[in-house]
Amino acid sequence: MKKYFLLLFFCLLIFNLSAQIIFNDNSSPSLLGVYYLDNCSFSDINGRINRRNWSDGHFSDIALHPDGRLFATTGATPTYYLVEIDVISKNILDTLAEVPGPAATSLLCGPSGIFYTGYGNMYSYKIGNEEMTFLGGVPGGILFGDLVFLNGALYGATGPPNSNSETPGAVYRFNLTDLSQSERVVVLPEDVFFLAMTVVWDEECKEQKIIGNDAVPGEFGRFTNTLYEVDLESGQITPLCEQIDFGTVSSERIWGLTSPDEFRTNCRLQLDLDVNDNSGRLIDHFLLDSLCTTVFPIADDDVRALSMDGPLDSIVVEVVGGIQHLGEEYLEVDSVPLFEVKGLGSTRLSLHNRGQAQLSDVEEAVHRVRFHIAAEQPLSGERKLFTRLYVNGEASDPAKSFIRANYDERPSAGEDAYVELCEYKARNLFNELGGAPRPTGRWEPAFFDQRMPNFFNSWHDPPGIYHYIVQEGGCVADTAEVEVVVFPDPNISATDDPLDKPIINICQGDSLVWDPTFEGGHSYNWGDIGSEEIIRAIKEEGHYSVEAYDSHNCHWFASAYINVLEEESVRTDEKILHCLAEPYQWQGQAVTRDTTICEVYPRVNGCDSTHCVTIDIQPPLVRNNSITSCNNRPITYNNVVYEQDTILCDTLLSAAGCDSLRCVQLIFYDRSESRRVEEICRGESVRIGGKLYSESGLYGDTVQLANGCDSFALTELVVHPTYEIHLDSTIKPGQEVAIGDQRFAFPGRWQVLLESREGCDSLVVLDLEVDSTSSVVDLAASAEYYAPTILSRAEGTTFTLFSRSNSAAGRIELLEIVNLWGQPVFRAENIPVGDPVQGWRPGLAESGLYLFRARMKAEGKEPQVLVGRLVVME
Numbered sequence: 001m002k003k004y005f006l007l008l009f010f011c012l013l014i015f016n017l018s019a020q021i022i023f024n025d026n027s028s029p030s031l032l033g034v035y036y037l038d039n040c041s042f043s044d045i046n047g048r049i050n051r052r053n054w055s056d057g058h059f060s061d062i063a064l065h066p067d068g069r070l071f072a073t074t075g076a077t078p079t080y081y082l083v084e085i086d087v088i089s090k091n092i093l094d095t096l097a098e099v100p101g102p103a104a105t106s107l108l109c110g111p112s113g114i115f116y117t118g119y120g121n122m123y124s125y126k127i128g129n130e131e132m133t134f135l136g137g138v139p140g141g142i143l144f145g146d147l148v149f150l151n152g153a154l155y156g157a158t159g160p161p162n163s164n165s166e167t168p169g170a171v172y173r174f175n176l177t178d179l180s181q182s183e184r185v186v187v188l189p190e191d192v193f194f195l196a197m198t199v200v201w202d203e204e205c206k207e208q209k210i211i212g213n214d215a216v217p218g219e220f221g222r223f224t225n226t227l228y229e230v231d232l233e234s235g236q237i238t239p240l241c242e243q244i245d246f247g248t249v250s251s252e253r254i255w256g257l258t259s260p261d262e263f264r265t266n267c268r269l270q271l272d273l274d275v276n277d278n279s280g281r282l283i284d285h286f287l288l289d290s291l292c293t294t295v296f297p298i299a300d301d302d303v304r305a306l307s308m309d310g311p312l313d314s315i316v317v318e319v320v321g322g323i324q325h326l327g328e329e330y331l332e333v334d335s336v337p338l339f340e341v342k343g344l345g346s347t348r349l350s351l352h353n354r355g356q357a358q359l360s361d362v363e364e365a366v367h368r369v370r371f372h373i374a375a376e377q378p379l380s381g382e383r384k385l386f387t388r389l390y391v392n393g394e395a396s397d398p399a400k401s402f403i404r405a406n407y408d409e410r411p412s413a414g415e416d417a418y419v420e421l422c423e424y425k426a427r428n429l430f431n432e433l434g435g436a437p438r439p440t441g442r443w444e445p446a447f448f449d450q451r452m453p454n455f456f457n458s459w460h461d462p463p464g465i466y467h468y469i470v471q472e473g474g475c476v477a478d479t480a481e482v483e484v485v486v487f488p489d490p491n492i493s494a495t496d497d498p499l500d501k502p503i504i505n506i507c508q509g510d511s512l513v514w515d516p517t518f519e520g521g522h523s524y525n526w527g528d529i530g531s532e533e534i535i536r537a538i539k540e541e542g543h544y545s546v547e548a549y550d551s552h553n554c555h556w557f558a559s560a561y562i563n564v565l566e567e568e569s570v571r572t573d574e575k576i577l578h579c580l581a582e583p584y585q586w587q588g589q590a591v592t593r594d595t596t597i598c599e600v601y602p603r604v605n606g607c608d609s610t611h612c613v614t615i616d617i618q619p620p621l622v623r624n625n626s627i628t629s630c631n632n633r634p635i636t637y638n639n640v641v642y643e644q645d646t647i648l649c650d651t652l653l654s655a656a657g658c659d660s661l662r663c664v665q666l667i668f669y670d671r672s673e674s675r676r677v678e679e680i681c682r683g684e685s686v687r688i689g690g691k692l693y694s695e696s697g698l699y700g701d702t703v704q705l706a707n708g709c710d711s712f713a714l715t716e717l718v719v720h721p722t723y724e725i726h727l728d729s730t731i732k733p734g735q736e737v738a739i740g741d742q743r744f745a746f747p748g749r750w751q752v753l754l755e756s757r758e759g760c761d762s763l764v765v766l767d768l769e770v771d772s773t774s775s776v777v778d779l780a781a782s783a784e785y786y787a788p789t790i791l792s793r794a795e796g797t798t799f800t801l802f803s804r805s806n807s808a809a810g811r812i813e814l815l816e817i818v819n820l821w822g823q824p825v826f827r828a829e830n831i832p833v834g835d836p837v838q839g840w841r842p843g844l845a846e847s848g849l850y851l852f853r854a855r856m857k858a859e860g861k862e863p864q865v866l867v868g869r870l871v872v873m874e
Helices: 359-367
Strands: 020-025 032-036 041-044 059-064 070-076 079-086 091-099 106-109 114-118 121-126 131-137 147-150 153-158 170-174 183-187 196-201 208-217 223-231 236-244 254-258 269-272 286-291 295-297 304-307 312-321 329-333 339-342 348-353 369-373 381-391 399-406 417-422 426-428 442-444 455-457 464-470 478-487 503-508 512-514 522-526 536-538 542-549 555-568 570-579 584-586 589-591 595-601 609-618 621-630 635-637 640-642 646-653 659-669 672-681 686-688 691-693 697-704 710-720 724-731 737-739 742-744 748-755 761-770 776-778 790-792 811-819 824-832 848-857 864-873
Touching: 020 059, 020 196, 059 079, 070 091, 070 106, 091 121, 091 131, 106 147, 147 196, 147 208, 153 196, 208 254, 269 381, 286 295, 304 359, 304 381, 312 329, 312 359, 329 348, 359 369, 359 381, 369 381, 369 399, 417 426, 584 609, 621 635, 635 659, 672 686, 686 710, 737 748, 737 761
Parallel strands: 059 106, 059 254, 196 254, 286 399, 417 478, 503 555, 570 609, 621 659, 672 710, 724 761, 776 864, 790 864
Antiparallel strands: 020 032, 020 254, 032 041, 059 070, 070 079, 079 091, 106 114, 114 121, 121 131, 147 153, 153 170, 170 183, 196 208, 208 223, 223 236, 269 304, 295 369, 312 348, 312 381, 329 369, 339 348, 381 399, 426 455, 442 464, 464 478, 512 536, 522 542, 542 555, 584 589, 595 609, 635 640, 646 659, 686 691, 697 710, 737 742, 748 761, 811 824, 811 848, 848 864
């Protein structure tokens, strides 16, 4: 593990690398970490300095199980629970039992797997029989300082966790047969109370030693923790690591300690299959959860072997539990030339030292061992393997491998998601995936910050489509798509930079107009002055901040400090009118359009004087008029007679002194006539000259054109005939009657509109009968077939026929669906019974009642026709 903090300490004893203590504090959520007694440093579990969401608040104590799992007590008065912790996800994995109240401040699991817990009373609990057994009242007050096993005896620390109590803290050796006969072996100093205890081995591995923790309040509500060694023979306690302060990680007290050394029987020889414990087992163990895989390693990458002395004899790997296919689950190893291999292809593999292998060669050898499942149909379940080192004739404790093979599931990347974010925000996209995605996937494209691999950060990651891809073992990859939409910053600041908090200088008498409004914005508030006025002309010095919410509920904020200078700014204005006949000259530049030109004259005080000239260019004023003549009659204008189109203009002087122009256009029009043809169907009418006509003929009318002249319009009206035809027909089942492009096979009266080439519709009324003596069956009465009667367009349901038994299986020779007008909406031939793919999906069909006809053919049976109704809903 990476060490994040090195602490000031002094150690009176030196512990070997195995002297590691797992701890939790009493913050909510709890911090879970590891102490290293060799240098009094600590780190968070799995190297994550981040208190994740432990459920149900803090843990009152923690304890290791012999198989490496971590358990805890948690809750609040009067209800506490014994729970299992998943150290990878940092959540409660399972709740085992409720501990009788009012609290459960101590927890221990013995070598046999029995838990001991309690507060004023003590209880035992065994996972196998799920029984909570009352052992009796705790002597010496309350059981507040944890429990440990040492040399087969159970010890515990009692006493309240405060210095105001008159009852001193103590360590008891408990008599589990009769707690009232327990013996007090150590009385703690009056200013020391143990909140937690555990057992570790010393550097020579000759004996186990009890370690206790005391927490003392300091400045600003913080606590410092001190670890002590307890000498049961002398009754003395000795500080090991003093004044341990978590710094910025936590300001709380240690409430629980546990250690892998509680279960070790041979500390001189150790084999750890996962040194950093990132697979979730905390006692030299290795846990592997995998889908589809058939060949498994038995250790993580960070294997470590430790021996105090003696030459390496051998490595023995044995499958001790979970075998499901005898002869088809075995051990194998590849290329270990320093060892003689025995037991290949069996459940017990031995690697014997040929004479040159050292302890450092154990890592490489163990890395090459594989557990192989070669069954044709592998079964899911956990397999347990023991690995032991033999050095100088001595065996290590078994290092355990837990192989969880799962062939009943496939890796899931979860369900697609749509995420909306405000700019400058981040989101854990893994939490947005629906379902239960595997946590071992990858993102494509990858996110900018690899330290937080699931977080989309709008500062660095562009919006768009992100794919979460999961693939494990031999499984096919699964992908979930997350669309991320980022709502941009509307920039409500007083400057162009939305992140800037500027100092803005204005002169006395001037004002700063700050308009933070934007489309979709609401709930504006000027925070410093408590005003909801949207637009302000700021004249007074001070700090101003504004916040707003948009329609996406994004919160936007900006601020500025307005500094009013001592002097005023001065501005003078001048206006010049100039005709367009020639350009206006301004400081050697030609001005040909309206403009305002300002010159700034700096002053010593920083408030400038400004002189502005507004130049107004006056274009020639043109006044236009027109005189029209119909039928080419002459026009007399200013005593002159004109007979053709002419434009006459006069030049005048405007009030501004610029020339203006007055023009008159003379326009002559010929007599206008028009003729058009209008076609309608019988029963329709058309308006001509303000009247309605419905009979063929010629009709004239005089209309006024847009130019004011009259025009004679002649309209020829043509009326096309329409027809109504009645047909009677009788057919046999399976036959059809075709009218136009429609076919009818159902009995009833059907109406068909046929369009003529002139576009007029004729009505054909068909009275159709089907000979009932043939094989026509209403589907509701059929004993062999059924079909859905209600289809939902929103859910995408499909209409087809299904068989009630195998004997009715066969094919649908013809499936037709029509609306109540007899218009066909679906037709399919030769499709299998029960095949929803080739059936009818309503899609964009209108809601309502429809009729269907299906000609069925089953092997060995006469063809039959099934008819019925179905309803399409939204």
